[in-house]
Amino acid sequence: MKIIVPLKQVPDLVEDLEVDGSGKALDTDDIKFKLNEYDDHALEEALLLKEEGAATEVVVMAIDGDETDKMLYTALAKGADKAIKLTGDTPHDTHQLAQAFANAAKTEGCDLILAGVQSVDDRDGQLGPVLATYLGLPCISAVAGVKVQGSSVLVNKEYAGGMVAEFEMDLPGVLGIQAARQTPRYAPVSKVRQVQDSMSLATGSTGDLGAGAGSEIASMAPPEKSGSATMLDSAGDLLEILKEKGVI
Amino acid sequence: MGDILVVTEHLKGDFQDITFEMLGKAKELAGATGGKCLALVFGDMKNKASELGAADAVIAVGTETEYNPESYAAAVKAAVEAKSPSLTLVGSTSMGMDIAAPVATALGLPVVGYCCGISNEGDGFSFVSQQYGGKMNVVTNVSGAAVALVLAGSFPAEAGQTSGSPAVEDLAVSAGNGKVRFKKLIEPQGSDVDITQSEILVAVGRGIGSKDDIELAENLAEALKADVACSRAVVDAGWLPKTRQVGKSGLKVKPKVYIALGISGAPEHLEGMKSASTIIAINTDKNAPIFDVAHYGINADLFEVCEEMLEELE
Ligand SMILES: Cc1cc2nc3c(=O)[nH]c(=O)nc-3n(C[C@H](O)[C@H](O)[C@H](O)COP(=O)(O)OP(=O)(O)OC[C@H]3O[C@@H](n4cnc5c(N)ncnc54)[C@H](O)[C@@H]3O)c2cc1C
Numbered sequence: 231m232k233i234i235v236p237l238k239q240v241p242d243l244v245e246d247l248e249v250d251g252s253g254k255a256l257d258t259d260d261i262k263f264k265l266n267e268y269d270d271h272a273l274e275e276a277l278l279l280k281e282e283g284a285a286t287e288v289v290v291m292a293i294d295g296d297e298t299d300k301m302l303y304t305a306l307a308k309g310a311d312k313a314i315k316l317t318g319d320t321p322h323d324t325h326q327l328a329q330a331f332a333n334a335a336k337t338e339g340c341d342l343i344l345a346g347v348q349s350v351d352d353r354d355g356q357l358g359p360v361l362a363t364y365l366g367l368p369c370i371s372a373v374a375g376v377k378v379q380g381s382s383v384l385v386n387k388e389y390a391g392g393m394v395a396e397f398e399m400d401l402p403g404v405l406g407i408q409a410a411r412q413t414p415r416y417a418p419v420s421k422v423r424q425v426q427d428s429m430s431l432a433t434g435s436t437g438d439l440g441a442g443a444g445s446e447i448a449s450m451a452p453p454e455k456s457g458s459a460t461m462l463d464s465a466g467d468l469l470e471i472l473k474e475k476g477v478i
Numbered sequence: 479m480g481d482i483l484v485v486t487e488h489l490k491g492d493f494q495d496i497t498f499e500m501l502g503k504a505k506e507l508a509g510a511t512g513g514k515c516l517a518l519v520f521g522d523m524k525n526k527a528s529e530l531g532a533a534d535a536v537i538a539v540g541t542e543t544e545y546n547p548e549s550y551a552a553a554v555k556a557a558v559e560a561k562s563p564s565l566t567l568v569g570s571t572s573m574g575m576d577i578a579a580p581v582a583t584a585l586g587l588p589v590v591g592y593c594c595g596i597s598n599e600g601d602g603f604s605f606v607s608q609q610y611g612g613k614m615n616v617v618t619n620v621s622g623a624a625v626a627l628v629l630a631g632s633f634p635a636e637a638g639q640t641s642g643s644p645a646v647e648d649l650a651v652s653a654g655n656g657k658v659r660f661k662k663l664i665e666p667q668g669s670d671v672d673i674t675q676s677e678i679l680v681a682v683g684r685g686i687g688s689k690d691d692i693e694l695a696e697n698l699a700e701a702l703k704a705d706v707a708c709s710r711a712v713v714d715a716g717w718l719p720k721t722r723q724v725g726k727s728g729l730k731v732k733p734k735v736y737i738a739l740g741i742s743g744a745p746e747h748l749e750g751m752k753s754a755s756t757i758i759a760i761n762t763d764k765n766a767p768i769f770d771v772a773h774y775g776i777n778a779d780l781f782e783v784c785e786e787m788l789e790e791l792e
Contacts, residue, residue, distance in 0.1 A: 243613060243742065244763065247610055247613050247614060247765075249614070256610075256614070271714070347575070348575070350611050351609055351610060352591060353590065353591055353592070353607050353609060353618065354579075354588065354590065355578060355579030355589045355591055355627075356575055356579060359576060359579040359580050359583075360579045360580075363579065363580045363583040368547070368548055368658050369547065369576065370547050370576060371547070371572065371576050372572040372575060372727070387572060388572055389573075390489075390571070390572070390726060391666060391728070391729060391730070392666030392720055392721065392723070392727075392728060392729065393489070393663060393664070393666055394664040394666075395545070395660065395662070395663055395664070396660075396662050396663075396664060397546075397547070397659065397660055398661055399657060399658045400658075403657070408727070412716070413714065413715055413716050443588060443589075444586070445588035445590060445618050445620050445624070447616055447617070447618060448604070448617040448618060448619045449617045450609075450614055450616045450617070451614065451615055452615070453608075453613075453614075453615045455769075456770045456771075458770075458773065459759070459769050459770070459772040459773060459774060460773065460774050461774075461776070461777060462775065462776050464776075464783075464786070465776075465783045465784075465787040465790065466786075468758065468774070468776060468783070468787065469787060469790055469791070471756075471774055472702065472735070475735055475756055477678055477703075477734075477735055478701075
């Protein structure tokens with residue numbers, strides 16, 4: 231069984247985020263990007279499935295951009311078998327991103343696509359369900375736990391309050407991964423360097439990106455500060471508040 | 479102006495809060511333009527249509543009652559095709575995520591995610607979406623029909639909680655193609671501590687940095703006679719069990735005092751704790767969204783503050 235994991239970089243939220251001159255987009259000049267954390271979980275789940283013998287091949291793919299090579303080599307260092315860098319037109323929203331991955335997945339072929347359940351900027355819907363729609367495949371989101379059984383998978387879908395629903399889904403299909411069964415592994419820098427010297431990235435095309443989201447951002451701004459929080463200076467002040475509230 | 483369709487959500491025979499939050503909002507939006515507020519119900523939930531009095535009409539589809547990503551999406555698509563609503567509201571929930579984008583994409587309609595604000599705008603609607611973990615609000619204006627994913631807790635549920643006897647109309651839909659099958663529900667595991675009952679919670683986030691440092695929070699909790707709770711990031715890292723998780727996919731808590739240590743305040747976390755009576759946040763990022771819901775905040779390193787508190791408490 232062959233698994234594709236589409237990877238995407240998102241702004242690191244630890245950074246100070248600012249809106250650019252257009253008033254409609256992030257100012258990306260000074261911010262750091264990192265792998266979407268749910269994509270990392272999707273990759274981990276794919277690698278676990280391979281290690282337990284349920285999958286034979288794990289292919290990662292990403293759109294060409296800053297630091298894409300490093301991200302793809304890191305995925306190879308973690309254990310992915312093949313990494314594809316997609317060049318061509320740059321997708322501008324989740325729909326176009328999904329279209330690019332759908333085009334590449336059709337060329338590559340696979341039994342299962344594991345996508346991160348969401349990302350911090352997917353305004354026009356999450357990647358997995360849009361990708362599945364373009365490919366005409368079934369899709370289940372918010373998945374934590376995947377078991378392969380022949381030509382189907384048994385998955386745990388998380389509901390609210392810790393409740394979980396078990397579903398069976400025929401392959402091929404798409405899953406939106408919320409959490410892998412274990413914390414995503416780490417690839418040491420030395421291993422990434424070694425892979426960079428010994429393996430190369432495959433290339434592919436983003437292809438025809440289609441019409442996209444069908445809606446555009448009118449404006450972007452940080453939420454208005456409610457200003458309701460009283461800012462305290464010290465632990466002592468905080469203890470006073472706790473005394474007032476009868477905690478201590 | 480057209481009608482507004484609300485895709486109801488239910489679990490174990492009960493409509494979920496998000497259903498009423500969306501109904502209240504839909505009623506308001508439809509009322510302003512003379513459209514109708516329609517509620518879509520699945521399977522046996524039709525028998526509880528009287529709880530959906532806020533809707534002008536209930537549309538019942540004969541799917542299996544138990545949620546199924548595939549058959550529900552097919553039924554919603556059929557309902558949108560049959561009723562051509564100007565707006566379809568779906569919860570930004572585990573279930574809604576499977577439905578909104580596939581239905582909209584298949585019908586060529588725009589879909590807007592993470593909506594915390596919706597208003598009538600010209601011939602269409604204006605949506606406010608929470609992006610970048612709550613650090614940016616993004617406005618999208620749509621002039622034609624659209625599908626929106628509504629964040630839980632954005633609109634008051636009371637506005638949609640009217641009982642009554644809305645007209646119920648059955649809508650025949652195909653069963654889908656059977657590629658996804660529901661097997662069973664798995665109840666949450668039991669726990670030594672039920673954080674939904676705790677009066678005081680010391681909640682830790684990724685800012686605590688490592689499993690070993692959880693001990694600091696435990697010490698503080700002990701000194702304050704509090705219980706330890708956490709964000710999802712801490713559970714996914716394996717530092718605390720799932721039973722301690724607060725938020726969208728964890729537990730909803732309402733303690734007297736909630737102390738958030740190194741928690742950014744992503745919308746999914748706030749969903750579970752924003753109605754705590756007193757919220758105290760300690761975070762090194764002065765722009766962390768947690769400060770928007772907190773009553774008291776300290777913009778500082780959590781280790782320094784906690785250690786100082788522990789010293790003084792001794
Ligand atoms: C479908 C779905 C469901 C989800 N359900 C939940 C849920 O139930 N509960 C939940 O919590 N999340 C949930 N999430 C995840 C959510 O989106 C966030 O990723 C998560 O809440 C982030 O956790 P955090 O605040 O601990 O980590 P981060 O967002 O990484 O924040 C860490 C914070 O610590 C601060 N910090 C770092 N070092 C220090 C220091 N020394 N002192 C003080 N502050 C410091 C940083 O400034 C930052 O603000 C869900 C996501 C999805 C997609």
